[in-house]
Amino acid sequence: MQSRFRWVTIGLIVALIVINYVDRSAISYAVEPLEKEFGITTAQYGFISSIFSVGYMVFAFISGPLVDRFGPRKVLLTAIALFSVSVALIPIAATFAGLLVVRLMLGIGEAPAFPAATRTVSRWLPGPERGIALALCGGVAVAGSLLISGPLLTWLIGLIGWRGMFWTMAILGVVWAAVAIVALRDTPAESSRVNAAERAYIAAGQEAEAVSEKTKVRWRPLLRNRNLWVVAGGYFAWGFVFWAFMYWLPTYFSTTYQLSLKEAGAFSIAPWAAGVVGAIVGGIIVDRVYRRSQRIRSRFSVMGVALLLSGCSLIPLLISPTLTVAIISISLGVGFGFVTGGIWWVASIDAAPDQPGSAAGFADASFALSGIVAPSVMGFIVAGTGTFTSGFFVMALLAVGGALLMLLVPREPAPAQAGAPAATAPTA
Numbered sequence: 001m002q003s004r005f006r007w008v009t010i011g012l013i014v015a016l017i018v019i020n021y022v023d024r025s026a027i028s029y030a031v032e033p034l035e036k037e038f039g040i041t042t043a044q045y046g047f048i049s050s051i052f053s054v055g056y057m058v059f060a061f062i063s064g065p066l067v068d069r070f071g072p073r074k075v076l077l078t079a080i081a082l083f084s085v086s087v088a089l090i091p092i093a094a095t096f097a098g099l100l101v102v103r104l105m106l107g108i109g110e111a112p113a114f115p116a117a118t119r120t121v122s123r124w125l126p127g128p129e130r131g132i133a134l135a136l137c138g139g140v141a142v143a144g145s146l147l148i149s150g151p152l153l154t155w156l157i158g159l160i161g162w163r164g165m166f167w168t169m170a171i172l173g174v175v176w177a178a179v180a181i182v183a184l185r186d187t188p189a190e191s192s193r194v195n196a197a198e199r200a201y202i203a204a205g206q207e208a209e210a211v212s213e214k215t216k217v218r219w220r221p222l223l224r225n226r227n228l229w230v231v232a233g234g235y236f237a238w239g240f241v242f243w244a245f246m247y248w249l250p251t252y253f254s255t256t257y258q259l260s261l262k263e264a265g266a267f268s269i270a271p272w273a274a275g276v277v278g279a280i281v282g283g284i285i286v287d288r289v290y291r292r293s294q295r296i297r298s299r300f301s302v303m304g305v306a307l308l309l310s311g312c313s314l315i316p317l318l319i320s321p322t323l324t325v326a327i328i329s330i331s332l333g334v335g336f337g338f339v340t341g342g343i344w345w346v347a348s349i350d351a352a353p354d355q356p357g358s359a360a361g362f363a364d365a366s367f368a369l370s371g372i373v374a375p376s377v378m379g380f381i382v383a384g385t386g387t388f389t390s391g392f393f394v395m396a397l398l399a400v401g402g403a404l405l406m407l408l409v410p411r412e413p414a415p416a417q418a419g420a421p422a423a424t425a426p427t428a
Contacts, residue, residue, distance in 0.1 A: 002197035005188075006124045010133050012184055013117045014141045016076065016176055020110050021145035022152065023087050023169050024052060027103075028247050029153045029265065030162045034099070044096050046379020049247045051100050053371030055107030060368050063112035064361020071186035072116035077177055079116075083109025084173030091163035111368070114138065118345050118360035123187050126205020130346075132283055139279025139341020143334075146246060147272035150265035158262070222358055227296060227351035230409055232366035234303055235344050237402025238337050239370030241310065241395045245271065245334060247375045252388050257323045270327050274335030282306065282339035286346065299347050304406030306339035311399030317392040337399070 027034070027049065034040050040048070067075050086106035093099045117137045121130050156165040185191040188199050222228060249271065253264040282302070289298045313332035316325050344363055352359035381391040 001195075002201055003193065003195040005191060005193045005198065006202060008183060008193075009120060009124050009185070009191075010136065012176075012180055013113075013120055014136050016080065016180075017113055017117065017137055017141040018145040018148075019169070019172050019176055020083070020113050021142055022149045023083065023173070024106065024110060025146055025149045025246050026087070026153055026166060026169055027090065028250050029150070029157065030165070031251055033162045038093070038095060038099065040096060040099070041383075043379050043383045046376045046383075048096070048099050048103055049243075049375030049379070050372045052103045052107040053243070053368045053375075055104040056111045057107075057365050057368030057372060059108045059111035060115065060361050060364035062361070064115040064355075064358040064364070067112060067115045067119045067361070068355060068358055072112075072120045073180070073184050073186050075112045076116050076184070077180060079109050079112045080173050080177050080180075081109075084170045084177070085109075087166050087173065088170035090166045107368075111364070114345065114364045115358075115361040118349055120186075122349065124202065126202050129205070134345045135279055135283030135342035137342065138345050139282060139338050140276055142341060143272050143275025143279055143338050147269060147276060150250070150268040150272075154262050154265035218355065222352055222355065222362060225351050228348060228359060228362055230300065230405060231344060231347050231351065231363050234300075234307065234340075234402045234406045235363050235367045236370045237398045237405070238307060238310070238340055239367040240374045240398045241314075241333065241337055243371040243374040244378050244391060244395055245330065248378050248382075248388070248391075249330070251382075253326075256321070256326075256388065267323075267327060271331045271334040274331040275338035275341070278306075278335040278338035279341035283342055285339070286343050296347070296350055299343055299350070300406045303340045303343050303347070304403045306336050306403075307399050307406060308403035310334075310336035311396045311403065314392050314396040314399070318389060318396075321389070333395075333399075 031045055035042075035045070063075060063079075083106050086102050086109055089102045089105075090099065093102045114137070118134070121133045121137065125133055153165055156168055160168065183193070188194040188202050249268050250264040253259050253267050259267065286299055286302050289302055292298075310333045313329055313336055316329040344367075345360055348359040348363040377394065378388070378391045381394075382388060
């Protein structure tokens with residue numbers, strides 16, 4: 001009988017991404033105490049949020065090659081040690097400068113998660129199972145983590161205070177590392193928990209693929225890959241919407257509609273719940289579309305339409321931003337956006353199947369760049385105007401622009417592998 005330990009491995013990666021996103025969003029629920037304790041202004045909070053993405057962007061680009069070179073296990077264990085320490089230091093950073101340094105460290109530590117996830121999926125799963133796995137990692141885990149973060153983090157703050165909330169999250173990272181030391185391996189061949197039948201099943205779905213365990217990065221093909229640049233541009237557009245909501249949604253609800261922290265956390269559930277649904281729907285749609293037309297353009301079309309709907313969904317916020325309209329509009333915008341959740345990784349690996357970690361790192365660096373821009377832009381807008389309206393306009397404009405890029409810009413075909421079996425997920 002075939003063992004199914006590959007899904008335990010994927011479960012570990014999904015758990016890491018959940019911890020990763022809850023950690024990075026935690027600061028958005030501690031804005032008020034940080035401002036009181038450390039004298040942080042609204043504009044400075046925007047910088048603190050953005051500096052995370054500076055470290056994240058640089059090391060997302062670097063960590064892709066590191067994952068391809070050294071394997072996910074070593075890179076992830078080092079990374080989680082760094083970001084757990086960083087989370088633990090936030091409550092004692094004391095100054096604006098101290099918070100900048102700690103958040104920079106946090107971004108560096110969290111950067112390898114998605115490059116490692118894509119490499120793990122490509123090595124642990126046969127082709128037909130990778131689409132759903134990447135949807136779980138890139139969509140459901142992300143939206144799900146933000147779905148639970150509001151109730152979880154506000155509950156922890158009420159129970160043990162905002163400092164205790166950060167320290168609890170640091171402990172969760174240590175627990176994950178302890179489990180990963182025992183259970184996580186780079187490939188099925190390295191794991192004693194995978195039996196011969198499961199190894200044969202995985203290998204059968206990779207028989208035409210290049211599966212070398214450690215590879216050197218070839219930069220020229222990556223940097224000249226038009227498909228990868230289109231992915232990067234679209235991912236930046238969606239990333240601006242995502243990061244702006246992740247860092248500012250609780251503050252938007254509490255300041256605009258005079259809600260308490262717990263109420264703001266409760267109202268924040270709906271958009272991320274819509275994101276979970278969108279991620280699942282996106283995975284199903286892209287697989288079905290790709291079965292009918294195995295052209296790279298089919299995936300870009302799904303992402304483009306989703307981004308277009310996401311941007312259009314935010315328009316009511318500019319016209320009649322009542323609380324009900326805001327919840328519906330933001331939920332639709334996030335839900336449609338998350339339709340693309342796992343497809344970015346599928347499309348990036350399709351573009352460079354022989355360098356999955358590096359391709360994912362390239363895409364993730366673009367996403368991180370939007371994370372530098374979005375929080376600061378929103379911070380300046382809110383500080384300068386006292387409202388979020390102009391920020392929502394920028395978000396909608398970028399989403400529509402990203403959609404047009406995905407739908408209209410000519411793209412080179414994905415690299416073909418002779419004899420490769422048809423699959424609904426990337427070959428790597």
